Amino acid sequence: MDPHLLRTFVTVAETGSFSATAERLRYTQSAVSQQIAALEADLGTPLLTRRPVGLTGAGERLLRHARILLVRLEAARADVTRATAPPGRLALGLTPLAWSAPVAAALAGIRAESVRLRTRVMVAGLDRVVTGTATGALDLGLVDGFTAPSDPLRLPEPGDPRALRVIESPAVVAVPVGHPLARRASVELADLADAYWIDAPLVSPLHRLPVDGLRAGLHYDGAEVTVLTGLVAAGHGLAVLPAPLIAGSTVLAPVAIAVPRLVHRVELLRAPATAAPDDPATRLSALLTA
Amino acid sequence: MDPHLLRTFVTVAETGSFSATAERLRYTQSAVSQQIAALEADLGTPLLTRRPVGLTGAGERLLRHARILLVRLEAARADVTRATAPPGRLALGLTPLAWSAPVAAALAGIRAESVRLRTRVMVAGLDRVVTGTATGALDLGLVDGFTAPSDPLRLPEPGDPRALRVIESPAVVAVPVGHPLARRASVELADLADAYWIDAPLVSPLHRLPVDGLRAGLHYDGAEVTVLTGLVAAGHGLAVLPAPLIAGSTVLAPVAIAVPRLVHRVELLRAPATAAPDDPATRLSALLTA
DNA sequence: AGTCCTTACGTAACTCGTAACCATC
DNA sequence: GATGGTTACGAGTTACGTAAGGACT
Numbered sequence: 001m002d003p004h005l006l007r008t009f010v011t012v013a014e015t016g017s018f019s020a021t022a023e024r025l026r027y028t029q030s031a032v033s034q035q036i037a038a039l040e041a042d043l044g045t046p047l048l049t050r051r052p053v054g055l056t057g058a059g060e061r062l063l064r065h066a067r068i069l070l071v072r073l074e075a076a077r078a079d080v081t082r083a084t085a086p087p088g089r090l091a092l093g094l095t096p097l098a099w100s101a102p103v104a105a106a107l108a109g110i111r112a113e114s115v116r117l118r119t120r121v122m123v124a125g126l127d128r129v130v131t132g133t134a135t136g137a138l139d140l141g142l143v144d145g146f147t148a149p150s151d152p153l154r155l156p157e158p159g160d161p162r163a164l165r166v167i168e169s170p171a172v173v174a175v176p177v178g179h180p181l182a183r184r185a186s187v188e189l190a191d192l193a194d195a196y197w198i199d200a201p202l203v204s205p206l207h208r209l210p211v212d213g214l215r216a217g218l219h220y221d222g223a224e225v226t227v228l229t230g231l232v233a234a235g236h237g238l239a240v241l242p243a244p245l246i247a248g249s250t251v252l253a254p255v256a257i258a259v260p261r262l263v264h265r266v267e268l269l270r271a272p273a274t275a276a277p278d279d280p281a282t283r284l285s286a287l288l289t290a
Numbered sequence: 291m292d293p294h295l296l297r298t299f300v301t302v303a304e305t306g307s308f309s310a311t312a313e314r315l316r317y318t319q320s321a322v323s324q325q326i327a328a329l330e331a332d333l334g335t336p337l338l339t340r341r342p343v344g345l346t347g348a349g350e351r352l353l354r355h356a357r358i359l360l361v362r363l364e365a366a367r368a369d370v371t372r373a374t375a376p377p378g379r380l381a382l383g384l385t386p387l388a389w390s391a392p393v394a395a396a397l398a399g400i401r402a403e404s405v406r407l408r409t410r411v412m413v414a415g416l417d418r419v420v421t422g423t424a425t426g427a428l429d430l431g432l433v434d435g436f437t438a439p440s441d442p443l444r445l446p447e448p449g450d451p452r453a454l455r456v457i458e459s460p461a462v463v464a465v466p467v468g469h470p471l472a473r474r475a476s477v478e479l480a481d482l483a484d485a486y487w488i489d490a491p492l493v494s495p496l497h498r499l500p501v502d503g504l505r506a507g508l509h510y511d512g513a514e515v516t517v518l519t520g521l522v523a524a525g526h527g528l529a530v531l532p533a534p535l536i537a538g539s540t541v542l543a544p545v546a547i548a549v550p551r552l553v554h555r556v557e558l559l560r561a562p563a564t565a566a567p568d569d570p571a572t573r574l575s576a577l578l579t580a
Numbered sequence: 581a582g583t584c585c586t587t588a589c590g591t592a593a594c595t596c597g598t599a600a601c602c603a604t605c
Numbered sequence: 606g607a608t609g610g611t612t613a614c615g616a617g618t619t620a621c622g623t624a625a626g627g628a629c630t
């Protein structure tokens with residue numbers, strides 16, 4: 001189970017093709033074929049079906065492990081090598097809804113402290129922020145989600161369960177101002193199973209809400225919060241959002257959620273290496289969790 | 291970062307010697323030396339000091355990652371290969387204090403259901419049970435610890451944070467019957483910082499209590515609960531224990547703990563592969579968490 | 581016929597063991 | 606001088622690329 005083999009296995013699983021994998025990883029088809037054969041021989045069980053290329057049961061199992069292993073391997077390398085290199089940069093990753101005024105203020109504070117800090121901010125979906133901080137590509141990650149009050153977020157796998165709480169704010173259902181629901185003081189989410197919902201996997205993913213049965217009428221694949229709120233305002237469907245986000249809106253109205261008790265929570269993830277007290281990442285995380 | 295290299299690195303770190311590592315892993319000294327050199331070249335930084343052999347800063351970092359990576363690699367292999375093999379065996383690991391009458395009853399129930407089930411029960415410290423279930427060497431693991439009411443246990447690294455709650459019972463300070471404290475209705479742990487404590491890392495490790503400042507007067511390195519209670523009864527020191535354990539004792543008295551609020555909690559860990567509904571491990575875990 | 585994976589085979593790279601070397605106690 | 610890690614070198618193994626082969630569309 002050489003990491004090399006795992007990497008090509010994962011790539012084959014993703015591309016569904018030996019030749020595409022060969023091209024992407026700068027091998028020949030033949031090499032890919034041999035690597036997969038070696039892996040299957042090592043584990044004593046077929047991992048892929050050929051023609052068409054697909055995962056066997058064992059392959060699906062391995063895929064889950066392999067993805068995580070490769071991330072952690074990279075994380076280990078980053079942790080060890082970065083311990084040697086001096087700081088002086090700050091790479092911050094955020095999920096779209098993790099951005100808020102307090103975060104902006106903290107970031108401004110850090111940049112005022114160390115004027116010439118090379119700062120990079122990336123907005124992406126939950127998975128990319130989680131793996132980014134795990135591998136050390138990011139120094140800090142801010143992720144958000146909806147959960148019961150003061151419950152930690154359930155993060156996808158390489159995510160560190162020791163994430164730090166940054167902000168909790170009420171979660172509401174966003175509706176257009178004219179919408180019948182806007183007159184209700186509060187709703188139960190389960191009662192809205194028949195409503196149209198907007199699923200925006202990168203912003204407010206329906207499937208991560210601790211509620212079943214909400215079906216999406218419209219999918220939005222971007223990461224722009226304004227597009228999502230615009231879609232809601234235009235009546236394409238409802239979305240669960242943090243209350244502060246729509247507090248000043250003239251086109252959206254918040255409806256409190258009676259059941260389940262739900263808050264929007266932002267948590268901070270740290271790259272394993274950042275520990276030095278003078279590290280900008282350390283100081284920023286102190287500001288954010290204060 | 292070949293797993294092979296990581297394994298010898300970990301072994302060198304553990305043994306503190308290249309030659310001992312070579313012997314244990316069936317290599318020559320020379321091979322070990324070359325492997326370490328290859329790893330250091332790959333990561334671009336020295337990992338070990340020689341003469342005497344010890345870890346550098348980077349080495350300590352790598353060691354933490356390497357241990358986990360190796361466990362997860364083994365876990366991946368076990369998960370994939372075991373999916374192929376039929377069940378019919380049940381390997382259960384327990385920390386000493388995780389054993390209790392309900393556990394015994396559930397185990398008896400399973401063995402009554404499937405009479406010819408090859409069953410193996412292992413009692414060991416927390417780390418071994420956690421890594422055992424992670425690697426798939428164990429099908430189920432029962433681990434225990436002291437925590438705030440209804441808070442999950444904080445398990446060491448390869449441990450799955452989704453462990454299931456099995457039993458919670460009050461935590462008490464165990465004292466000999468004649469002891470002055472035995473007359474007190476309750477105590478605050480912090481007030482007992484000057485008392486003698488028994489540290490039994492495999493049974494009731496002081497350092498895992500969510501309280502600082504308790505110093506050990508005596509260390510017990512075994513895993514026998516009866517030895518630990520015997521030591522307490524003989525006046526060698528105090529220990530935090532689950533109340534049911536000393537409920538019927540004539541030589542030990544329980545003293546309730548006022549602050550911090552503390553319970554003894556048993557959680558269930560499952561090997562990644564066990565999912566089939568007819569699997570004995572699945573049925574036992576259903577019994578335990580019912 | 582074309583696409584795509586597999587197999588055969590030769591070469592290049594790697595890894596390990598032997599043995600000589602060097603540093604420390 | 607004994608112990609223990611390093612370096613040099615050769616042999617066995619592994620892993621890749623080229624090229625031919627075979628299966629499915």
